[in-house]
């Protein structure tokens with residue numbers, strides 16, 4: 001059996017799709033998740049979870065209020081704490097994240113920032129002594145932490161953060177203070193009600209000198225009573241577009257005293273007498289953000305996949321309309337428009353995940369290098385992850401929304417759960433750096449790279465930048481995916497140079513650097529997007545080329561073909577400067593035939609992600625494909641259906657209708 005999710009009693013339309021799959025889904029899972037060992041561990045963890053009934057949702061999540069969602073995730077966390085060590089290797093971050101996804105889903109929970117930002121901040125920013133004091137406690141979950149940086153008035157411009165941490169040598173204490181309303185910390189996940197500790201980012205002040213944003217370990221609540229400590233105002237910021245199982249919070253300090261050794265001092269220090277030692281790199285304190293950005297291609301890829309699992313499975317059981325055979329309606333997945341809507345997103349999801357593996361590894365390596373005093377890789381990774389987080393979050397949003405529409409009316413129902421996936425994923429366009437802002441960060445790096453080429457210093461170009469120095473060449477589109485890479489290189493190179501030239505010309509015409517930058521900004525963001533999409537395409541092709549299993553490689557090459565054709569057409573206006581409109585027409589034909597080629601493997605390609613029904617929380621996307629029965633059962637569970645006549649009918653509608661009858 002090649003597709004391992006074939007089960008007796010499943011919807012025969014899905015079983016038929018699974019039989020058609022030309023590759024082993026367990027083998028594909030090993031490729032997706034980086035190793036056979038981890039793919040097996042994922043399945044084992046999922047299996048173990050299913051044997052603990054208390055870890056199941058106590059009722060459909062979409063029918064819960066916000067308070068119920070928060071309470072439900074806390075209940076599950078307490079059940080998990082009894083089983084933690086049997087379920088996972090607690091030192092393995094990927095296993096922990098898989099466990100959280102399975103049990104708690106994507107709407108957030110008390111530990112959502114603890115694992116992703118609080119612990120990583122301690123790992124990267126606390127010195128050995130501080131790690132000795134707090135890291136073990138954090139890892140054992142004796143305390144719950146979050147990352148409190150953004151303020152009501154400033155999230156992007158960190159240099160303008162208003163919260164101050166003023167050092168007084170006489171008492172060897174910092175005083176944390178929130179001088180204005182706009183200085184309130186605002187947004188941090190799990191801050192409002194769950195966390196009792198936070199890594200707080202504040203402007204360090206010593207003897208009236210402002211040293212800028214620095215991280216501090218701050219206790220917020222009493223460990224026994226969980227009440228906020230004196231001098232601390234903390235609470236929940238209210239409901240959001242999605243992610244409502246999380247208590248994103250606000251936080252204010254009123255002259256709150258903090259011992260000197262609570263400033264995280266791995267890289268910068270304040271001595272007892274107030275002497276300040278600056279870090280080896282000005283932006284080293286930003287590492288927690290780089291850490292999360294380096295994970296985002298993976299995380300967003302998985303968000304997109306969740307929506308695609310739902311849409312592709314549903315499209316294989318939804319029958320509507322006719323093609324050749326007028327005796328039976330077709331699966332909507334057979335419509336070319338449906339394939340065009342979904343398959344390029346499947347390709348992007350695979351590509352994002354492969355990129356994610358690469359950037360996670362780059363971050364881990366950087367962490368080691370920085371610990372050894374080498375900060376030279378920081379700018380490269382900052383630029384790469386800034387562009388990548390922006391492109392993947394935007395394209396994931398587009399892909400999920402298309403997946404929702406591909407499910408027709410039922411896609412709009414919370415039974416599909418796609419709107420929740422969309423709401424959570426789209427947050428990524430804003431958090432960890434607003435997308436436009438991050439594209440402009442990459443653009444700074446691109447402009448500098450062009451300046452290196454212009455001044456004859458091409459040898460100093462960073463990784464992935466050499467193409468900026470290469471001349472345009474003839475493109476032979478018949479030579480395989482590499483030809484499409486060349487199209488992207490041409491388009492990206494031209495746009496990067498064009499935007500840089502514009503910026504330089506505006507400065508030469510007398511505009512200040514900042515004004516010239518702003519007047520070139522749209523062109524600069526376009527350059528960043530093209531550069532990043534080139535990186536994604538190259539990584540995808542590189543990863544697929546390295547695969548040895550023949551059947552896996554074959555289907556992934558089919559997927560690469562969908563990707564490269566779709567991507568080049570999608571940048572048609574830029575590509576037209578390098579390929580003719582006749583060539584674009586032939587790319588169009590190739591795209592349509594590549595959709596056809598992929599069609600038999602579509603369900604197996606999304607099944608390979610092995611996302612459990614529990615994690616998916618979708619009635620439409622369940623593995624068994626019994627959409628209509630499941631949908632009806634789900635609707636019956638609606639709180640509105642627990643009584644035939646609602647009190648509001650008796651109170652308002654009936655009297656109104658009765659009155660109208662008189």
Ligand SMILES: CCCCCCCCC/C=C/C(=O)SCCNC(=O)CCNC(=O)[C@H](O)C(C)(C)COP(=O)(O)OP(=O)(O)OC[C@H]1O[C@@H](n2cnc3c(N)ncnc32)[C@H](O)[C@@H]1OP(=O)(O)O
Pocket residue numbers: 105106112116147149150155156157158159189283286287289290299378379382430431432433434437441444445
């Ligand atoms: C499953 C559940 C899931 C769901 C889980 C959900 C979890 C959600 C968690 C969300 C958490 C958050 O959002 S936490 C908050 C995140 N906040 C942010 O990301 C804020 C975004 N802002 C920033 O990062 C910065 O302020 C930035 C925009 C870069 C501007 O900073 P500055 O003004 O200090 O710097 P600039 O003057 O612009 O740049 C100076 C130089 O520093 C470089 N530089 C800037 N940042 C750098 C960095 N990190 N590493 C190296 N170098 C850096 C620039 O490239 C410049 O280089 P040169 O060009 O060479 O000079």
Ligand SMILES: Cc1cc2nc3c(=O)[nH]c(=O)nc-3n(C[C@H](O)[C@H](O)[C@H](O)COP(=O)(O)OP(=O)(O)OC[C@H]3O[C@@H](n4cnc5c(N)ncnc54)[C@H](O)[C@@H]3O)c2cc1C
Pocket residue numbers: 113147148149150153154155156157186187188189243248427430431432433434435436437440
């Ligand atoms: C779901 C979610 C979770 C979050 N979790 C956390 C958390 O755990 N901890 C935490 O500290 N924060 C958190 N945040 C806050 C988040 O990091 C910030 O909202 C984000 O960095 C954007 O900053 P901002 O809100 O100041 O946006 P703004 O900067 O005000 O953006 C508004 C507009 O201004 C534009 N803009 C701003 N500056 C520039 C510029 N220099 N050039 C061009 N355009 C510009 C932007 O592109 C955007 O269009 C979270 C946010 C969300 C939505």
